[in-house]
Amino acid sequence: xxxxxxxxxxxxxxxxxxxxxxxxxxxxxxxxxxxxxxxxxxxxxxxxxxxxxxxxxxxxxxxxxxxxxxxxxxxxxxxxxxxxxxxxxxxxxxxxxxxxxxxxxxxxxxxxxxxxxxxxxxxxxxxxxxxxxxxxxxxxxxxxxxxxxxxxxxxxxxxxxxxxxx
Numbered sequence: 001x002x003x004x005x006x007x008x009x010x011x012x013x014x015x016x017x018x019x020x021x022x023x024x025x026x027x028x029x030x031x032x033x034x035x036x037x038x039x040x041x042x043x044x045x046x047x048x049x050x051x052x053x054x055x056x057x058x059x060x061x062x063x064x065x066x067x068x069x070x071x072x073x074x075x076x077x078x079x080x081x082x083x084x085x086x087x088x089x090x091x092x093x094x095x096x097x098x099x100x101x102x103x104x105x106x107x108x109x110x111x112x113x114x115x116x117x118x119x120x121x122x123x124x125x126x127x128x129x130x131x132x133x134x135x136x137x138x139x140x141x142x143x144x145x146x147x148x149x150x151x152x153x154x155x156x157x158x159x160x161x162x163x164x165x166x
Contacts, residue, residue, distance in 0.1 A: 012039050016048045025139040026129035029055045037119025045122035047114045056103035063162035065117045066094040073110030077102045124161035128154045
């Protein structure tokens with residue numbers, strides 16, 4: 001039987017151009033928090049990822065599903081050590097716990113939507129990155145000490161967000 005509607009939950013309309021959108025600068029990438037776990041009762045989050053040429057995270061894994069749809073550009077995904085080139089219009093799903101990473105090596109910016117289920121990655125990124133004013137805002141200029149602090153914070157919080165760097 002389907003539960004009754006929960007009128008306390010409202011419709012969410014996500015627009016990356018909305019001035020209320022939170023943008024996070026993280027390792028040179030800019031991530032827009034389109035739909036947060038808070039808005040979905042933790043069911044999922046949706047992140048608009050803008051990845052410059054050469055950008056992408058180090059190898060990692062986590063205990064949640066992660067689905068990417070490439071909107072612009074071309075991105076190399078490494079899944080269990082095997083390279084997969086993903087072009088605009090393509091969607092891939094990374095199963096929970098599988099080692100992976102991605103890298104934009106296209107020579108141009110790339111843009112992807114990333115859905116994580118359950119949510120949590122949105123909160124993790126917000127806690128380890130720096131808020132910027134919009135999708136084209138420059139990354140903050142961090143001193144070597146600030147960069148070291150960000151890396152330590154990411155590593156320290158990873159397990160709380162069911163993630164592990166490899």
